[in-house]
Amino acid sequence: METETAAALKLVRDRLLRARKVVAFSGAGISEESGIPTFRGSGGLWNSHPIEEVATPQAFQRNPKLVWDFYLERRRDALRAKPNPAHVAIAGWQERFSFCGVVTQNVDGLHRAAGSRNIQELHGNLWQSRCTQCERVSEDRALEARDLAPCTDCGGLMRPHIVWFGESLDPEVLATSARWMRDADMVFVIGTSGVVEPAASLVRDAKRCAVFTVELNLSKTALTPVVDVSLFGKCGVIFSRADGSGLLEQAPNRRRTKLSRWLRD
């Protein structure tokens, strides 16, 4: 595991120059510089809103209004937020690599807003609701409680389309994420504490398949002993360093290379 900054950055750059398929595996920390609170640590959402009150199926059964209020607040946070240089750089990687996938634990939609297209949302999406009776999923932009608007098809109670504690992830989303990460040349593990399963195990699986893994975080995490390289600092800053030592400039623009070769020939 390489953590010394200059050597680690050089290693990551060298690998990026050779990579064809990259995956960004992100957590709440990637959106922190966009103004969205993370979950753990001081100031984390789970300190002020205990998980068992707002993020379990039992909590919703007990008090759907309280749970909806929590997620409507998350929607308002997300609406105020803009993608930061980390989201934007990752979206730009689509032009630089033959494949760039995003596997995110986040529900805020900022990867999509930045322009990423290949996205797997492991924990759902803030802007979708699901009927508790007929399971219909619909896009929903509401920002205020509308007396728990019922399903327009069956009249059932709508819930946030979020994977809560004690629930299973969508098997297709999980399988696609695992395949992308196993098949990648490099996986970037960005802004996650790595303590929530099965998400964290996707990184372990990729590592077991000899994928080169790079962590970007403020400090050590549960995945630090697993990854090949850890770069410590704010991920938006690491991606956007204007002195050219950021990660953004390090990959050759394959499309442009191809085009200029074609123009020359």
Ligand code: OAD
């Ligand atoms: P956490 O809140 O557990 O961890 C956020 C991580 O981001 C921490 O390791 C911070 O050190 C790091 N961090 C904060 N700001 C950063 C920055 N600017 N640059 C780089 N790193 C930064 O959030 P997650 O790991 O995403 O699930 O949590 C995983 C899941 O647990 C979430 O998807 C959520 C939560 O319960 C559900 O709600 C289902």
